[in-house]
Amino acid sequence: MFKILHAEFLAPGIKRFVIEAPRIAHKQKPGQFVILRLYEQGERIPITIEHSDPERGTIRIVVQSAGKTTNLLNSLNAGDSILDVVGPLGKPSEIKEFGTVVVMGGGVGTAMAYPTAAALKQAGNRVISIVGARNKELVILEKELREVSDALMITTDDGTYADKGFVTDKLRQLIENGTRIDLVLAIGPIPMMRAVAEMTRKEHIRTIVSLNPIMIDGTGMCGGCRVLIDGKSEFACVDGPEFDAHRVDFAVLVQRNSMYRAAEQKSMEEFQRETDSQVKSVRTGQIGACALQGDGQ
Amino acid sequence: MTEPTKQPPKQASLNPLSLKERMKLPHQHMPEQSPLERATNFTEVNLGYSEELARQEAQRCLECPKATCTIDCPVGVKVKEFVQLIVAGDFMGAAAKIREDNVLPAITGRVCPQEDHCEGGCLMGKKVAPLGIGYLERFVADYEQGHLDISKLPKAPPTGKKVAIVGSGPSGLTAAGDLVQQGHQVHVFEALHTPGGVLVYGIPEFRLPKQIIREQIDYMRAMGVEFETNVVVGRTVTINELLEEEGYDAVFIGTGAGAPQFMGIPGEHFNGVYSANEFLTRINLMHAYEFPKYDEPMVDFRGKNVAVIGGGNTALDAIRSARRLGAGKAFILYRRSEAEMPARIEEVKHAKQEGIEFQVLAAPLEFLDDGKGWLAGARCQRMELGEPDASGRRRPIPIEGSEYEIPLAVAVIAIGTTANPIVQTTTPGLATTKKGYIQADETTQKTSRKGVFAGGDIVTGAATVILAMGAGRRAAKSIHEYLTTSGEW
Numbered sequence: 001m002f003k004i005l006h007a008e009f010l011a012p013g014i015k016r017f018v019i020e021a022p023r024i025a026h027k028q029k030p031g032q033f034v035i036l037r038l039y040e041q042g043e044r045i046p047i048t049i050e051h052s053d054p055e056r057g058t059i060r061i062v063v064q065s066a067g068k069t070t071n072l073l074n075s076l077n078a079g080d081s082i083l084d085v086v087g088p089l090g091k092p093s094e095i096k097e098f099g100t101v102v103v104m105g106g107g108v109g110t111a112m113a114y115p116t117a118a119a120l121k122q123a124g125n126r127v128i129s130i131v132g133a134r135n136k137e138l139v140i141l142e143k144e145l146r147e148v149s150d151a152l153m154i155t156t157d158d159g160t161y162a163d164k165g166f167v168t169d170k171l172r173q174l175i176e177n178g179t180r181i182d183l184v185l186a187i188g189p190i191p192m193m194r195a196v197a198e199m200t201r202k203e204h205i206r207t208i209v210s211l212n213p214i215m216i217d218g219t220g221m222c223g224g225c226r227v228l229i230d231g232k233s234e235f236a237c238v239d240g241p242e243f244d245a246h247r248v249d250f251a252v253l254v255q256r257n258s259m260y261r262a263a264e265q266k267s268m269e270e271f272q273r274e275t276d277s278q279v280k281s282v283r284t285g286q287i288g289a290c291a292l293q294g295d296g297q
Numbered sequence: 298m299t300e301p302t303k304q305p306p307k308q309a310s311l312n313p314l315s316l317k318e319r320m321k322l323p324h325q326h327m328p329e330q331s332p333l334e335r336a337t338n339f340t341e342v343n344l345g346y347s348e349e350l351a352r353q354e355a356q357r358c359l360e361c362p363k364a365t366c367t368i369d370c371p372v373g374v375k376v377k378e379f380v381q382l383i384v385a386g387d388f389m390g391a392a393a394k395i396r397e398d399n400v401l402p403a404i405t406g407r408v409c410p411q412e413d414h415c416e417g418g419c420l421m422g423k424k425v426a427p428l429g430i431g432y433l434e435r436f437v438a439d440y441e442q443g444h445l446d447i448s449k450l451p452k453a454p455p456t457g458k459k460v461a462i463v464g465s466g467p468s469g470l471t472a473a474g475d476l477v478q479q480g481h482q483v484h485v486f487e488a489l490h491t492p493g494g495v496l497v498y499g500i501p502e503f504r505l506p507k508q509i510i511r512e513q514i515d516y517m518r519a520m521g522v523e524f525e526t527n528v529v530v531g532r533t534v535t536i537n538e539l540l541e542e543e544g545y546d547a548v549f550i551g552t553g554a555g556a557p558q559f560m561g562i563p564g565e566h567f568n569g570v571y572s573a574n575e576f577l578t579r580i581n582l583m584h585a586y587e588f589p590k591y592d593e594p595m596v597d598f599r600g601k602n603v604a605v606i607g608g609g610n611t612a613l614d615a616i617r618s619a620r621r622l623g624a625g626k627a628f629i630l631y632r633r634s635e636a637e638m639p640a641r642i643e644e645v646k647h648a649k650q651e652g653i654e655f656q657v658l659a660a661p662l663e664f665l666d667d668g669k670g671w672l673a674g675a676r677c678q679r680m681e682l683g684e685p686d687a688s689g690r691r692r693p694i695p696i697e698g699s700e701y702e703i704p705l706a707v708a709v710i711a712i713g714t715t716a717n718p719i720v721q722t723t724t725p726g727l728a729t730t731k732k733g734y735i736q737a738d739e740t741t742q743k744t745s746r747k748g749v750f751a752g753g754d755i756v757t758g759a760a761t762v763i764l765a766m767g768a769g770r771r772a773a774k775s776i777h778e779y780l781t782t783s784g785e786w
Contacts, residue, residue: 023533037490043583043592044490068592084490086527216583216593219488219529220717221498222575223557228566233559238719252566255670259568263594270589 001081002036005058010140011133013065014108015074016050022057024049024087030115031093031210031242034061035218037084038072039282045069046215046237048112049088059085062111062140068267075279089218090241093208095119099182100126102174103149104167104196106188107133110141112210113187118148120185126150128179130170132188136161168195181205186245190254197245207245211236213256228252311385316359324426325354332650336620339502339586342647343407346429346436348388354429355383357421365418366430371767372405372471374398376415376430383433392441395434400474400517401467401766403442403509406435408500409763410610410641442512447519453480458780461486461545463530463720466494467762468551468753470513471769472776473522479777483521484545486528489582495553495754496762498582499574501614503621504644507581531719536727540748547748547776550735551769554754555717559710560606564664569596569672573611573711580618598706599623604675606630606661607711608638610761613648615709620651624707628654630661632680637690658682658693662700664708674704714759724749734758742772747786750776 006018024034033048051060065071076082093116101120105113110131121127129149133139134157146152153170154162163170167188174181184207186196193209200207213225213236220238227236228249234240271278312319328344329335335342346354358380366376374395382391395402411417411431419427458481462469465487477483491497493510518524528534530552539545557572559565579585583593603624605616608631620627629648631638634657638645649655658680667673679699682691716733728736728745735751737744742752752768754760 023528027533041584041591084527086488086490086529087533089529089532216575216578217489217498219532219555219719221555221557222578223559223572224575224579226559226566233565252670255568256566259596260594262597263588266589267592267594 001083002085004076004078004080004082007077007080010062011138013074014062014111014138014140015065016060016062016111017073017076018058018060019082019085020057021059021085021087024085025052025057025059026054028052028059028088029092030095030119032088032090033218033241034059034085034087035089035215036073036082036086038069038076039083039284042072042083042282043069044084044216044218046089046212046218046241048210048241049115050111051115062108064108067264068271071268071271071275072278072282075275076282080283086218089237091239093119093185093242095123097124100128100180101183101185102128102130102171102181103145104130104171104184104186104188104192105132105141105145106167106186106192107138108140109186109188109192109210110145113185114141114144114148116185117145121148121150128174129153130155130167132156132167132192133161134158166195167192168199171196171199175199175203175205183208184245185209190250190257193245194250197248197250201246208242209245209248210241211243211248211253212241213253214259227256310360311381312356312358312360314356319357319359320421320424322353322357324357324429325350325432327429327432329647332647332652335503336651339618339621341506342503343432343435345439346432348386348436348440351383351388351433351436352386355380355433358384358428359420361420365420366415366428369414369418370398371414371763372399372770374415374434379437380428380430380433383437388437388440389444391437392445395437398770399434399766400471401513402434403438403513404467404496404505405763405766406431406433406438407505407509408496410761412642413761414763447516450516450519452521453478455482456480456780458482458546459484459544460776460780461539461543461548462551463536463548464488464494464551464553464753464755465492465514465524466496466551466553466753466765468553468765468769468772469494469549470517471766472549472551472750472752472773474517474520475770475773476776477517477521479773481777481780482523484523484525486530486534487524487526488529490526491582492524492526494551498578499611499614501577501581501618503617504614529719531723536720536724536746536749546780547750549742549769549772549776550720550744550749550751550755551753551765551772552717552720552755553765554714554759555719556715557710558713558715560661560712562661562663564666564672565710567664567666567672568670569598569705569707570664571707571709573605573607573615573709574714576615576709577611577618580622586618586622595622596707600625601706602626602628602704603707603709604628604630604656604661604703604705605709605711607713608633608635608640608657609711609713609759610640610644612709612711613640613644613653615711616653617644617648617651619707619709620653626654627652628656630659630677631655631657632660632693633690634658634682637682660693660695661708664705665702672705672708674702675708676700676702714754716755716758720755732758740771741775742768743775743786748779748784
């Protein structure tokens with residue numbers, strides 16, 4: 001069991017957790033993730049580590065409610081526990097002095113880009129951060145990112161905060177202004193990462209994206225998270241999660257992420273019908289525990 | 298093992314029957330769920346011997362002076378001795394006898410390829426059916442489970458030495474069990490959330506119920522073995538850190554043959570194409586067959602065609618799982634003939650009874666989709682057999698112009714595994730083979746790193762549960778020696 005020491009909403013549906021996980025905190029590097037499971041009948045989901053504190057033995061994650069598992073997770077609070085947390089998994093981000101780096105975060109992807117941005121700044125890079133969100137309420141980690149960025153730009157889809165538009169608009173401006181860009185790191189929804197990749201491909205700017213395929217074990221054992229990189233299968237859990245954006249087949253990523261949509265909807269509907277009882281029982285580690293008795297599982 | 302004598306120790310035998318009478322006794326078949334019934338559930342196929350059946354079968358043992366059953370067993374179970382204790386009705390004595398050499402009898406009694414080991418050389422088998430050693434072992438182990446109070450297990454005096462076991466599969470569990478009985482402090486690290494390794498994620502419920510694995514693990518806990526799940530050694534902690542910072546005196550690496558092999562043919566990324574590891578992990582570890590009670594889903598292929606490519610036990614586990622999930626037509630696609638299939642005989646028999654088809658001498662060349670990224674079929678090619686290859690099996694040779702297409706909703710690739718590199722690449726000085734497996738001495742299981750031992754699939758490549766257990770056993774012996782002597786390397 002991994003104890004939640006602190007939990008707070010950063011924005012509607014986006015929650016940050018501080019979790020006691022000394023081994024992981026000791027080893028984590030920017031770009032790595034954990035896989036967690038909430039209760040005995042739960043699935044395993046990967047979540048990027050936003051920050052770790054080796055001295056306190058804690059890690060921080062930021063979670064956006066999307067399906068049943070993330071909704072259940074975001075219903076937990078300080079004092080609750082997570083049944084399983086394993087990591088740090090995946091290759092760490094490449095951190096060195098590139099020159100000028102543009103770090104782009106879309107939605108909750110901002111939380112995943114943040115630790116890498118901080119490390120890149122520390123490594124002597126000029127860091128220009130671009131954060132995008134649907135609206136004002138959903139802009140997260142502005143203060144944190146500002147601290148590690150030489151410049152910070154923010155866009156909202158509806159213009160309720162900062163500039164109306166998309167993160168790619170800002171990137172285009174930078175390119176058109178003749179800003180020398182040595183590396184782009186883009187983490188966010190697949191359409192955003194794909195759009196960034198298309199834009200930088202023409203400009204021959206090296207671009208890194210962090211991919212989020214469906215995963216189970218996270219150790220390279222199952223191959224479920226395979227992504228097509230230059231037409232060849234690679235495993236996001238051990239060969240990634242970060243890849244050269246210009247080599248990624250985004251269409252296949254979208255296609256593979258849709259594989260269980262019907263089932264995911266079914267789980268989500270069930271969650272919405274029985275939110276209270278499910279939240280209650282996730283705290284005891286068992287959902288539908290009564291139904292499980294006696295079948296030897 | 299005692300020196301073979303020329304005649305069976307007649308006076309010492311607990312079996313009143315003459316050898317001739319024993320030869321005439323019929324082999325007792327394993328009671329099992331009917332094929333029609335079991336093809337729709339995940340409950341264990343074999344139901345187990347009753348005490349009566351077990352004693353009848355045990356009476357067939359000829360008590361050969363030269364016990365090939367024990368010689369051919371990778372962990373050296375004293376078959377003759379435990380079988381005689383069954384004859385005498387001392388089932389707990391029989392269990393204790395097995396446990397002298399095998400810490401996982403309820404598991405090996407179910408999944409061992411007995412035909413390749415203990416039962417393979419059984420003299421009875423030359424004339425009639427071999428003694429049902431696996432069935433007897435299973436009976437004894439299950440009897441013990443129902444009658445033993447594990448809180449009263451004797452504990453060896455502590456040696457003060459600490460051993461880390463990396464991986465809780467068959468080799469790791471065996472090493473752990475042997476070492477804890479010597480008084481060493483044993484800590485097992487498991488990457489997944491449940492201990493058991495391939496026994497949990499790889500072998501389906503209908504062949505090896507999870508409850509059995511849990512009981513064996515509980516038994517080991519009662520012996521004093523500590524388990525820590527959610528630790529990926531190489532990522533969460535390294536071998537160096539275990540030795541240098543966490544105070545372990547020795548480490549055993551039994552991480553298994555972790556990475557799935559794909560075929561490298563077009564279309565392997567389509568939705569509906571799985572590695573056997575993923576397909577089985579979803580079903581076994583994550584209980585996808587119980588969706589929505591469990592959250593992990595599986596593609597719905599009820600009534601549709603499912604093919605598994607490969608001919609080993611894993612392939613059969615996958616296709617029989619697909620049958621239970623409601624596949625319309627479920628078939629094995631294997632490039633050689635049935636004679637070359639590495640699967641256990643019993644699995645092939647069970648699969649056929651359950652309506653699994655075997656399309657042999659054929660292999661897919663390409664997967665085809667429905668235009669939207671979902672698997673719709675495969676283009677296959679027929680094969681003929683040529684000369685034996687390096688594996689000793691006849692090599693499949695493609696027949697020109699024999700291509701044909703089949704409709705498919707799900708394809709599972711079960712053609713083997715490769716070495717998972719996580720431990721090797723994070724352990725400086727650990728020598729590996731060209732294929733990335735860990736180099737270890739065949740007798741001592743010592744690696745190139747002092748204090749580090751390895752065994753099982755991560756050394757040999759994919760093999761069987763019992764062979765991995767054999768390696769775990771050799772490693773435990775060698776680790777004990779290392780810890781109790783000057784520790785030379």
